Amino acid sequence: xxxxxxxxxxxxxxxxxxxxxxxxxxxxxxxxxxxxxxxxxxxxxxxxxxxxxxxxxxxxxxxxxxxxxxxxxxxxxxxxxxxxxxxxxxxxxxxxxxxxxxxxxxxxxxxxxxxxxxxxxxxxxxxxxxxxxxxxxxxxxxxxxxxxxxxxxxxxxxxxxxxxxxx
Amino acid sequence: xxxxxxxxxxxxxxxxxxxxxxxxxxxxxxxxxxxxxxxxxxxxxxxxxxxxxxxxxxxxxxxxxxxxxxxxxxxxxxxxxxxxxxxxxxxxxxxxxxxxxxxxxxxxxxxxxxxxxxxxxxxxxxxxxxxxxxxxxxxxxxxxxxxxxxxxxxxxxxxxxxxxxxxxxxxxxxxxxxxxxxxxxxxxxxxxxxxxxxxxxxxxxxxxxxxxxxxxxxxxxxxxxxxxxxxxxxxxxxxxxxxxxxxxxxxxxxxxxxxxxxxxxxxxxxxxxxxxxxxxxxxxxxxxxxxxxxxxxxxxxxxxxxxxxxxxxxxxxxxxxxxxxxxxxxxxxxxxxxxxxxxxxxxxxxxxxxxxxxxxxxxxxxx
Numbered sequence: 001x002x003x004x005x006x007x008x009x010x011x012x013x014x015x016x017x018x019x020x021x022x023x024x025x026x027x028x029x030x031x032x033x034x035x036x037x038x039x040x041x042x043x044x045x046x047x048x049x050x051x052x053x054x055x056x057x058x059x060x061x062x063x064x065x066x067x068x069x070x071x072x073x074x075x076x077x078x079x080x081x082x083x084x085x086x087x088x089x090x091x092x093x094x095x096x097x098x099x100x101x102x103x104x105x106x107x108x109x110x111x112x113x114x115x116x117x118x119x120x121x122x123x124x125x126x127x128x129x130x131x132x133x134x135x136x137x138x139x140x141x142x143x144x145x146x147x148x149x150x151x152x153x154x155x156x157x158x159x160x161x162x163x164x165x166x167x
Numbered sequence: 168x169x170x171x172x173x174x175x176x177x178x179x180x181x182x183x184x185x186x187x188x189x190x191x192x193x194x195x196x197x198x199x200x201x202x203x204x205x206x207x208x209x210x211x212x213x214x215x216x217x218x219x220x221x222x223x224x225x226x227x228x229x230x231x232x233x234x235x236x237x238x239x240x241x242x243x244x245x246x247x248x249x250x251x252x253x254x255x256x257x258x259x260x261x262x263x264x265x266x267x268x269x270x271x272x273x274x275x276x277x278x279x280x281x282x283x284x285x286x287x288x289x290x291x292x293x294x295x296x297x298x299x300x301x302x303x304x305x306x307x308x309x310x311x312x313x314x315x316x317x318x319x320x321x322x323x324x325x326x327x328x329x330x331x332x333x334x335x336x337x338x339x340x341x342x343x344x345x346x347x348x349x350x351x352x353x354x355x356x357x358x359x360x361x362x363x364x365x366x367x368x369x370x371x372x373x374x375x376x377x378x379x380x381x382x383x384x385x386x387x388x389x390x391x392x393x394x395x396x397x398x399x400x401x402x403x404x405x406x407x408x409x410x411x412x413x414x415x416x417x418x419x420x421x422x423x424x425x426x427x428x429x430x431x432x433x434x435x436x437x438x439x440x441x442x443x444x445x446x447x448x449x450x451x452x453x454x455x456x457x458x459x460x461x462x463x464x465x466x467x468x469x470x471x472x473x474x475x476x477x478x479x480x481x482x483x484x485x486x487x488x489x490x491x492x493x494x495x496x497x498x499x500x501x502x503x504x505x506x507x508x509x510x511x512x513x514x515x516x517x518x519x520x521x522x523x524x525x526x527x528x529x530x531x532x533x534x
Contacts, residue, residue, distance in 0.1 A: 055284070
């Protein structure tokens with residue numbers, strides 16, 4: 001991928017990521033997150049990680065965010081747009097974020113490896129679907145099955161809870 | 168920079184877009200003529216010979232009407248929604264192989280190794296256009312239409328995704344050009360026994376493949392909001408559904424986006440199940456056999472072969488479009504709860520069981 005495309009999509013990811021928290025309207029936030037996901041998936045694409053890149057769009061942008069948007073629309077969160085900015089909370093949040101940033105910066109700065117130039121990223125094997133599948137079903141089969149059961153339990157739990165409310 | 172690649176890609180994009188937009192315009196005309204035929208009417212037959220210039224007149228009507236924005240809408244999203252309805256449908260076509268080769272250039276814009284997943288990923292973004300149109304209109308009926316459509320599309324996406332898994336089990340590939348090549352060598356997915364008539368495993372395989380084809384096609388009907396699944400714009404209940412508040416070309420983009428989505432859906436069905444651009448021709452050179460025509464022959468025969476493949480592909484797409492139209496004017500609309508029950512209780516389970524059946528056949532019998 002040419003460098004200017006990398007910078008474009010990196011800025012798109014970060015810019016719309018910031019848009020998620022800056023935007024006052026919940027719909028705007030949700031759509032910013034979608035665009036941020038699309039930028040991120042393009043960055044995966046530049047590493048030849050086609051599978052992860054497409055799944056990023058398919059699962060997050062295509063399914064999860066549609067449900068988010070759906071719920072935001074049903075809830076009608078107009079009050080959020082009208083609320084005034086609480087200056088004290090804003091300053092407190094900024095201070096915490098700044099402190100965290102300084103900490104991370106100093107810890108990384110103390111690492112020897114961080115001072116060296118970053119080695120160029122190698123593009124991966126293009127047959128990544130097969131490789132991901134083999135890893136998942138051969139090496140990590142048990143954890144994968146456990147996650148499957150966990151998700152099933154969560155699904156049944158949601159159905160039971162929502163049915164009980166109806167009665 | 169590979170200028171040859173960029174140049175041929177741009178030429179392919181321009182060519183495909185021109186052909187698809189042409190098919191889109193004339194599928195609207197075909198819809199009106201065929202509906203007239205089915206209902207024993209005449210249909211549009213005044214503009215040009217047999218009404219063939221009607222689509223051009225319609226396009227001018229859309230463009231020249233006053234572009235009115237109601238005062239109560241959320242302007243930014245109101246303008247954004249029609250674009251979002253149109254773009255994903257067109258972008259999906261990027262990975263569809265619409266021909267073999269022409270002048271040695273493969274007739275597919277982007278041959279990526281996750282072809283089918285790309286199709287689903289981009290198609291799943293199409294719901295944003297409809298949802299945003301329903302929400303930003305700030306009015307009852309569009310909102311109901313938007314909500315209906317988003318839940319409908321999410322529900323049927325599951326059946327859509329599950330229905331193609333048998334194809335991966337059989338072909339072992341996600342790349343669309345590889346799936347087409349597999350079908351040329353081993354028989355079309357809808358009829359895997361062709362050319363291998365005595366293989367019982369392949370006859371057995373044909374049954375779940377047919378089920379898969381039917382589930383996939385019906386799910387495409389639901390995804391494109393076509394009758395009998397056009398609940399998001401059911402005019403008897405919701406006036407016009409999600410595009411009630413739209414007019415002129417903005418309405419046109421929704422209207423034509425639906426036809427583009429139909430064309431894209433048909434192209435995917437053709438590629439996955441009906442052999443893509445492949446059409447075997449009988450040949451008597453040294454005994455009877457089926458000859459594969461493609462663009463690899465030298466000279467003008469290669470060029471004619473390449474054009475023949477492209478024509479085959481679009482002929483198959485046109486045949487499917489005819490079925491889309493035929494169904495629309497033959498079946499009544501479902502009730503909404505029936506539609507959801509059908510998706511979740513019927514098609515989802517069938518597609519799921521189908522995967523196991525195909526897996527068993529592929530693992531034990533077909534090999």
